[in-house]
Amino acid sequence: MQDASLIPIAAPGSACERADAARNRALVLDAARQIVERSGVEALTMQAVADTAGVGKGTIFRRFSDRAGLLHALLDDDERAFQQDLIGGPPPLGPGAGPAERLVAFGLARIAFVVRHGDVLRAATEHHCGGPEHPVHAAHRLHLRLLLASAGVGPDDAAYLASALLAALDAATVLDQLGRDGLSHEQVASGWDLLARAAATAPAS
Amino acid sequence: MQDASLIPIAAPGSACERADAARNRALVLDAARQIVERSGVEALTMQAVADTAGVGKGTIFRRFSDRAGLLHALLDDDERAFQQDLIGGPPPLGPGAGPAERLVAFGLARIAFVVRHGDVLRAATEHHCGGPEHPVHAAHRLHLRLLLASAGVGPDDAAYLASALLAALDAATVLDQLGRDGLSHEQVASGWDLLARAAATAPAS
DNA sequence: GTTCGATGCGGACTGCGGTCCGCTTGTCTC
DNA sequence: GAGACAAGCGGACCGCAGTCCGCATCGAAC
Numbered sequence: 001m002q003d004a005s006l007i008p009i010a011a012p013g014s015a016c017e018r019a020d021a022a023r024n025r026a027l028v029l030d031a032a033r034q035i036v037e038r039s040g041v042e043a044l045t046m047q048a049v050a051d052t053a054g055v056g057k058g059t060i061f062r063r064f065s066d067r068a069g070l071l072h073a074l075l076d077d078d079e080r081a082f083q084q085d086l087i088g089g090p091p092p093l094g095p096g097a098g099p100a101e102r103l104v105a106f107g108l109a110r111i112a113f114v115v116r117h118g119d120v121l122r123a124a125t126e127h128h129c130g131g132p133e134h135p136v137h138a139a140h141r142l143h144l145r146l147l148l149a150s151a152g153v154g155p156d157d158a159a160y161l162a163s164a165l166l167a168a169l170d171a172a173t174v175l176d177q178l179g180r181d182g183l184s185h186e187q188v189a190s191g192w193d194l195l196a197r198a199a200a201t202a203p204a205s
Numbered sequence: 206m207q208d209a210s211l212i213p214i215a216a217p218g219s220a221c222e223r224a225d226a227a228r229n230r231a232l233v234l235d236a237a238r239q240i241v242e243r244s245g246v247e248a249l250t251m252q253a254v255a256d257t258a259g260v261g262k263g264t265i266f267r268r269f270s271d272r273a274g275l276l277h278a279l280l281d282d283d284e285r286a287f288q289q290d291l292i293g294g295p296p297p298l299g300p301g302a303g304p305a306e307r308l309v310a311f312g313l314a315r316i317a318f319v320v321r322h323g324d325v326l327r328a329a330t331e332h333h334c335g336g337p338e339h340p341v342h343a344a345h346r347l348h349l350r351l352l353l354a355s356a357g358v359g360p361d362d363a364a365y366l367a368s369a370l371l372a373a374l375d376a377a378t379v380l381d382q383l384g385r386d387g388l389s390h391e392q393v394a395s396g397w398d399l400l401a402r403a404a405a406t407a408p409a410s
Numbered sequence: 411g412t413t414c415g416a417t418g419c420g421g422a423c424t425g426c427g428g429t430c431c432g433c434t435t436g437t438c439t440c
Numbered sequence: 441g442a443g444a445c446a447a448g449c450g451g452a453c454c455g456c457a458g459t460c461c462g463c464a465t466c467g468a469a470c
Binding site for chain 1: 324327328331332334337338346361362364365366368369370372373375377378381382384385386388392393395396397399400402403404406407408
């Protein structure tokens with residue numbers, strides 16, 4: 001379970017992968033996508049995926065660890081693209097803009113990402129208590145910490161604020177705001193703008 | 206499941222409750238407390254509670270809806286006391302202090318609450334996607350919205366910020382900060398202080 | 411005390427995520 | 441091509457949360 005080669009985001013097509021394994025990975029992902037788009041995430045049962053893909057249940061768990069891992073794998077392409085935009089894309093998301101602007105842009109892009117992927121992302125990010133942090137989440141936390149630090153926030157506060165702000169951008173949080181809480185997309189976006197700027201310009205402790 | 210009389214926090218000892226039902230409720234809660242304090246939350250299986258209490262599994266679900274409901278019931282007394290402190294306790298948590306001070310105090314108290322109840326609270330607040338909002342959470346959200354509004358934040362932003370700040374005080378968030386993220390209690394407390402003040406003094410949109 | 415309707419009870423049952431282990435199948439070596 | 445070893449495979453299996461429905465029990469009315 002801790003074997004790095006089993007983390008899908010880290011080894012999508014590593015050289016030392018057997019041919020049948022690669023074929024089955026593709027079959028499983030196709031089956032999963034098909035089930036989600038036809039019947040929604042809640043219909044994505046491991047057994048259903050196994051039957052649709054024509055493989056055994058064990059095969060899926062071997063590749064993707066668990067249900068959350070499979071769902072993450074479905075989002076992997078987009079998540080990777082998002083990451084690339086952060087590192088090398090055009091400002092204000094990428095480098096070139098000021099830290100406060102980049103922080104705001106990060107949140108707005110993340111909110112759009114959550115809206116786009118909705119329930120899949122929510123289901124994928126429901127965390128196993130005590131499990132290790134997902135690498136994508138860790139990367140985002142680091143990104144925010146660096147942005148805040150370069151905006152003049154002290155290191156301790158930057159570490160806390162990065163984590164707190166990420167919580168506000170969590171799939172479950174954002175979807176609840178848009179659904180249960182009855183906020184419009186514009187309210188969420190402008191609220192985040194306010195919060196992010198306030199955090200970035202906070203006085204050093 | 207939607208019957209109001211089944212919500213434990215709303216009907217702990219309503220008059221029209223049969224004697225055996227009340228006895229069984231007490232038996233179940235005692236059994237649950239005993240299991241948690243002896244073996245931790247993860248050992249709190251509905252079957253184990255049923256066996257320890259000497260009742261059937263169906264009885265527990267009838268009273269408490271589901272596992273989360275049972276866990277919430279365990280925290281009910283403390284949650285109620287917390288609520289009372291908010292409404293009528295001494296400042297700065299209760300009325301009498303300025304809104305920013307009360308906002309900061311709310312968060313600090315909530316962080317302490319999370320630390321005190323740890324895994325039980327985390328397990329209780331793991332949300333069923335799409336389920337209705339827990340009344341305690343709704344009350345906290347309203348409380349924060351009113352504090353923010355009285356601090357001069359516009360209504361739309363207050364609604365968003367209340368939800369975003371609550372996400373930062375979520376049991377899972379705070380426990381991750383203290384555990385996985387390696388922040389000390391002091392870092393979390395002073396970080397919250399900074400964030401809450403920044404949000405409360407944000408310019409009106 | 412007896413009757414009677416409503417309320418509560420219990421445990422077999424379902425469907426799920428996740429594990430396990432004997433078997434199959436690729437791939438590398440000679 | 442034959443042999444051998446590792447890697448992958450599959451589905452029976454487990455423990456769990458949550459449901460269902462026939463049955464027992466309570467409390468009120470008389």
